[in-house]
Amino acid sequence: ELKVEQNPLFLSMQEGKNYTIYCNYSTTSDRLYWYRQDPGKSLESLFVLLSNGAVKQEGRLMASLDTKARLSTLHITAAVHDLSATYFCAVGTQGGSEKLVFGKGTKLTVNP
Amino acid sequence: KAGVTQTPRYLIKTRGQQVTLSCSPISGHRSVSWYQQTPGQGLQFLFEYFSETQRNKGNFPGRFSGRQFSNSRSEMNVSTLELGDSALYLCASGDRTSYEQYFGPGTRLTVT
Numbered sequence: 001e002l003k004v005e006q007n008p009l010f011l012s013m014q015e016g017k018n019y020t021i022y023c024n025y026s027t028t029s030d031r032l033y034w035y036r037q038d039p040g041k042s043l044e045s046l047f048v049l050l051s052n053g054a055v056k057q058e059g060r061l062m063a064s065l066d067t068k069a070r071l072s073t074l075h076i077t078a079a080v081h082d083l084s085a086t087y088f089c090a091v092g093t094q095g096g097s098e099k100l101v102f103g104k105g106t107k108l109t110v111n112p
Numbered sequence: 113k114a115g116v117t118q119t120p121r122y123l124i125k126t127r128g129q130q131v132t133l134s135c136s137p138i139s140g141h142r143s144v145s146w147y148q149q150t151p152g153q154g155l156q157f158l159f160e161y162f163s164e165t166q167r168n169k170g171n172f173p174g175r176f177s178g179r180q181f182s183n184s185r186s187e188m189n190v191s192t193l194e195l196g197d198s199a200l201y202l203c204a205s206g207d208r209t210s211y212e213q214y215f216g217p218g219t220r221l222t223v224t
Contacts, residue, residue: 031211042202043215050211088155097168098143098206098213102155 002027004091006103013079014111021074021106023089031092032065032072033100036085043088046074079110114139116205116216124222130191133219135203137184143206144186145213146178150199158201161186193223 003026013019023032031050035043047056049065049072056063060083062075072089086107090100117136125131137144146158157170161180178188190197200220204213 033213035215042218045212045214048211048213090155092211093168098145098160098162098204098208099157099168099170100145100147100204100213101157102147104154 002093002101004101004103006089006106010107012109015080016078019076023072023103025070025091029091033090034063034074035088038085081110084108084110116214118203118216118219122220125193126224127193129193132187132189133201135186137205141205141207142184145204146188147202148199195223198223
């Protein structure tokens with residue numbers, strides 16, 4: 001059974017600092033997703049990573065995937081308050097299904 | 113291109129009643145998945161539909177059911193509501209070309 005573990009679950013950081021959120025998963029997968037969720041809102045798609053070594057960047061966020069280590073990272077550069085949200089990683093199951101298994105989420109708070 | 117739409121956005125029901133939620137995927141997407149989000153259990157997969165066929169089902173009781181129509185719109189039904197069914201129900205529209213999955217705004221169900 002596919003399990004997805006994110007850490008840390010809570011992250012409080014100062015504006016301008018860098019930090020990394022980690023996402024480990026237990027079985028082979030060919031799709032890794034990162035989503036952002038603001039309080040009371042739905043999930044906003046950030047990245048989908050499809051191959052080993054894939055790296056994607058959007059603004060201050062950069063995501064990477066190491067399928068051999070079953071690890072994805074979401075790196076935050078020079079954090080700003082607007083990045084405060086909960087970030088989820090999700091892993092796609094194999095066999096043609098589009099089912100995603102989500103981590104518990106990382107609640108990020110960026111303090112001025 | 114219009115996004116994923118879900119109706120209704122908010123719903124209050126009493127225990128024992130039943131409820132039907134609706135999801136219209138992005139035009140051209142034939143895959144729809146449903147998820148339940150609660151503070152305690154996080155995001156859990158309910159079911160996945162593609163071309164009117166249920167491809168996968170999560171570990172939920174038989175009170176939870178769904179279907180997909182020929183225009184790709186999907187409905188999920190929960191019968192004999194319990195207090196624990198209070199949650200945000202999210203539907204995802206899948207693009208099988210890019211592997212992106214886009215989430216709708218959700219239906220917040222409160223069972224009293």
